[in-house]
Amino acid sequence: MTETIGIRFEVRGAAGIVTLDRPRALNAIDHAMVRAMHAALEGWIEDPAVTHVILRSAHERAFCVGGDVRHMVELGLAGRKEAARNYWRDEYALDHLISRYAKPFVSLVDGFCFGGGFGVSGHSRYRIAGENLAFAMPEVAIGLFPDVGATYVLPRLPGWSGTWLAMTGARIGMPDAMALGLYTHHVPIARWPALIDALAGGEPVERSLAQLAAYPPAPALIRLFPEIDRIFAGGSVDAILAALDHAATGEGEVADFARAQRDTLRRSSPTSVHITFQQMQRGLAHDLAGCLRLEFRLVSRLLDGHDFYEGVRAVLVDKDQNPHWRPARLEDVDPRAIADLIDQPLPDELVLT
Ligand code: QUE
Numbered sequence: 012m013t014e015t016i017g018i019r020f021e022v023r024g025a026a027g028i029v030t031l032d033r034p035r036a037l038n039a040i041d042h043a044m045v046r047a048m049h050a051a052l053e054g055w056i057e058d059p060a061v062t063h064v065i066l067r068s069a070h071e072r073a074f075c076v077g078g079d080v081r082h083m084v085e086l087g088l089a090g091r092k093e094a095a096r097n098y099w100r101d102e103y104a105l106d107h108l109i110s111r112y113a114k115p116f117v118s119l120v121d122g123f124c125f126g127g128g129f130g131v132s133g134h135s136r137y138r139i140a141g142e143n144l145a146f147a148m149p150e151v152a153i154g155l156f157p158d159v160g161a162t163y164v165l166p167r168l169p170g171w172s173g174t175w176l177a178m179t180g181a182r183i184g185m186p187d188a189m190a191l192g193l194y195t196h197h198v199p200i201a202r203w204p205a206l207i208d209a210l211a212g213g214e215p216v217e218r219s220l221a222q223l224a225a226y227p228p229a230p231a232l233i234r235l236f237p238e239i240d241r242i243f244a245g246g247s248v249d250a251i252l253a254a255l256d257h258a259a260t261g262e263g264e265v266a267d268f269a270r271a272q273r274d275t276l277r278r279s280s281p282t283s284v285h286i287t288f289q290q291m292q293r294g295l296a297h298d299l300a301g302c303l304r305l306e307f308r309l310v311s312r313l314l315d316g317h318d319f320y321e322g323v324r325a326v327l328v329d330k331d332q333n334p335h336w337r338p339a340r341l342e343d344v345d346p347r348a349i350a351d352l353i354d355q356p357l358p359d360e361l362v363l364t
Contacts, residue, residue, distance in 0.1 A: 024211035075128025130159025154318030
């Protein structure tokens with residue numbers, strides 16, 4: 012079978028439409044898709060016939076489950092780390108281009124939206140969530156960390172919800188994602204064809220959304236948000252673990268929740284959990300380009316480490332769900348060494364303009 016590219020581009024009336032279409036990998040974004048999308052978006056900036064851009068998926072189950080991490084592991088193991096770094100360079104540059112895109116950019120997101128899928132949609136001006144949205148930044152489970160600008164977005168969510176999402180990789184539905192401000196509008200998916208038609212017909216985005224958007228249901232997590240804030244406001248990974256241990260002792264919804272979060276933190280890569288905690292502390296001090304620069308330092312250095320390879324092996328390749336992390340325990344990670352991974356400049360930093 013010939014390999015076809017997992018992305019399509021078309022101009023329909025006034026709308027440039029990008030469609031993610033790589034069903035075998037739940038629309039995971041590979042390097043060819045990144046490059047093609049960057050080129051198409053650059054082209055549409057110059058094209059006076061295109062007044063806005065729509066990003067969508069061809070598939071019901073998934074908007075996009077992430078980046079092409081399996082291939083990055085293959086490249087790293089084959090000694091082709093520069094090729095892997097170039098993928099992330101181009102992916103982050105695409106995310107940054109979308110964040111400052113010169114025309115209204117509308118992302119239509121339903122089903123799984125994880126990791127790199129959030130990178131291409133979560134920085135756009137209009138972020139439309141369907142009723143079946145499942146959002147997560149699950150990278151700590153594979154020895155990575157929430158990248159694609161999560162360092163910028165997550166610390167800016169209400170309270171400490173972003174730190175919780177980043178450190179645990181928790182999956183949330185549309186009502187919670189709307190309540191946290193990750194998405195700007197809920198439009199039921201049955202109305203998406205009408206929205207696309209309106210935009211293709213040159214209707215202003217705001218007017219179309221005023222007609223088609225609906226109120227989301229109340230967030231499922233509403234009773235847990237105060238608890239999440241109390242626990243994840245801790246000033247260190249140790250403090251967060253202690254708060255979880257304390258909350259886990261009782262009975263009821265909060266104790267069940269605390270036990271589940273503690274188990275998740277203890278199962279994830281200890282190095283990744285510490286990295287992610289420090290990212291959330293740094294993010295507020297930087298713009299998106301600055302955050303992506305820090306993430307590029309981290310991803311470059313994790314290619315020389317252990318856990319990313321082991322995490323992808325255990326979760327995505329062998330699927331035994333039994334990663335052997337090094338170091339193995341959260342207590343064995345030195346926070347100062349993690350700070351160096353973030354703070355020490357690279358000889359070839361990511362420069363975004
Ligand atoms: C964390 C991740 C990813 C993940 C699982 C995680 C990720 C990613 C995929 C993925 C899933 C199915 C596929 C595929 C990739 O899973 O980034 O090619 O078919 O792309 O826990 O960050």
